[in-house]
Amino acid sequence: MILENISILSDNYVWFLYDTNNFCIIIDPGLSEPIIEKIKKKKWNPVAILLTHSHSDHTEGVSEIIQNYPSVTIFGPKETRKNSVNRIVSGGEKLFLLNKTVYVLPTPGHTLGHVSYYMKPYFFCGDTLFSGGCGRVYKERYLEMYNSIKLISSFPDNTMLCCSHEYTLSNLSFAKFILPEDNMIKIYYKKIKKLRYLNKSSLPCYIFFEKKINLFLRTDEKILKKFMGLKNSLTDLEVFIQLRLRKNYFIGAKRD
Ligand SMILES: [Fe+2]
Ligand SMILES: [Fe+2]
Known part of the structure; x- marks a missing residue:
C-alpha cells in the first residue's frame, strides 16, 4: 500500500492510498479536477472515497468524481449524507478496502460527527489533529475534542498522521x-x-x-x-x- 497526497485550495491535502493492482482510495476530496487528473495520470482505479466531516474543503469534489467513477463507494458520517454518501459511518465500524482493514473511529469536536480512518500505519484524522496543533472546536465541544485527540495519541508511536491541512x-x-x-x-x-x-x-x-x-x-x-x-x-x-x-x-x- 502506497501513500500519496496532493495539495489543493490554499492549504488542504487530499490523501490517496493505492495498491500494486492500482486500486486506490481517496480521502477528503475537496476539489475534483486535480484529483481526477492525478487518477488518470497514475492509471488508478478508485474504489472508495472516505470523508472525515462535512466541511466543503473536504467534500466539494465528490459529485464530479463519482460522475467519472460511478462504481466508487463513498463512506462518511451522517453530516456528509448530502455528498452522495452510500455508506454512513459513525465510528466503531471495520471496513475492508484494498485487502486491508480500515478502522473507523469517532473523533468529534471539530464537527459533531467527525470521524477518522485508521489503516495501519496510516491515520487519516481530518481536521482533528494537525502537526503541532489541533483543529478549531465547534461551539463549546472542548471535551469531545480533547477526548478525540487523546484517542488519536493512544495509537502506536509509529502511526503516521495524515492531517488535512498544512498548518x-x-x-x-x-x-x-x-x-x-x-x-x-x-x-x-x-x-x-x-x-x-x-x-x-x-x-x-x-x-x-x-x-x-x-x-x-x-x-x-x-x-x-x-x-x-x-x-x-x-x-x-x-x-x-x-x-x-x-x-x-x-x-x-x-x-x-
Ligand atoms: Fe473542517
Ligand atoms: Fe478543513
Missing part, C-alpha cells in the same frame, strides 16, 4: 510563542520553515514526535501551566481549553 509552521510559531525556551520546538520550527520554503509537505508526521512538539498533546506538563500563567490546580482539559482559546486569537490563526 505545521503556523502551529509551531504559536507553540514557540507559548513555550519560547523549548528546544525541540525551536529546532523543528527551523526545519519546517526550510521545508516549506522549498514547497515540500510537512506531513505525514509520527505520533511519537507529535507527543514532543504538539502542545495540545502536552497539556499534562507543569511547564505549560507555568508559561501560560495558569494555576497548578487546573485539569488537563482546562489547560487544553485555555490553549485552544489562545490559539484562536493568535496572529495568523487558521480557518480550521
Whole structure:
C-alpha cells in the first residue's frame, strides 16, 4: 500500500492510498479536477472515497468524481449524507478496502460527527489533529475534542498522521510563542520553515514526535501551566481549553 497526497485550495491535502493492482482510495476530496487528473495520470482505479466531516474543503469534489467513477463507494458520517454518501459511518465500524482493514473511529469536536480512518500505519484524522496543533472546536465541544485527540495519541508511536491541512509552521510559531525556551520546538520550527520554503509537505508526521512538539498533546506538563500563567490546580482539559482559546486569537490563526 502506497501513500500519496496532493495539495489543493490554499492549504488542504487530499490523501490517496493505492495498491500494486492500482486500486486506490481517496480521502477528503475537496476539489475534483486535480484529483481526477492525478487518477488518470497514475492509471488508478478508485474504489472508495472516505470523508472525515462535512466541511466543503473536504467534500466539494465528490459529485464530479463519482460522475467519472460511478462504481466508487463513498463512506462518511451522517453530516456528509448530502455528498452522495452510500455508506454512513459513525465510528466503531471495520471496513475492508484494498485487502486491508480500515478502522473507523469517532473523533468529534471539530464537527459533531467527525470521524477518522485508521489503516495501519496510516491515520487519516481530518481536521482533528494537525502537526503541532489541533483543529478549531465547534461551539463549546472542548471535551469531545480533547477526548478525540487523546484517542488519536493512544495509537502506536509509529502511526503516521495524515492531517488535512498544512498548518505545521503556523502551529509551531504559536507553540514557540507559548513555550519560547523549548528546544525541540525551536529546532523543528527551523526545519519546517526550510521545508516549506522549498514547497515540500510537512506531513505525514509520527505520533511519537507529535507527543514532543504538539502542545495540545502536552497539556499534562507543569511547564505549560507555568508559561501560560495558569494555576497548578487546573485539569488537563482546562489547560487544553485555555490553549485552544489562545490559539484562536493568535496572529495568523487558521480557518480550521
Ligand atoms: Fe473542517
Ligand atoms: Fe478543513
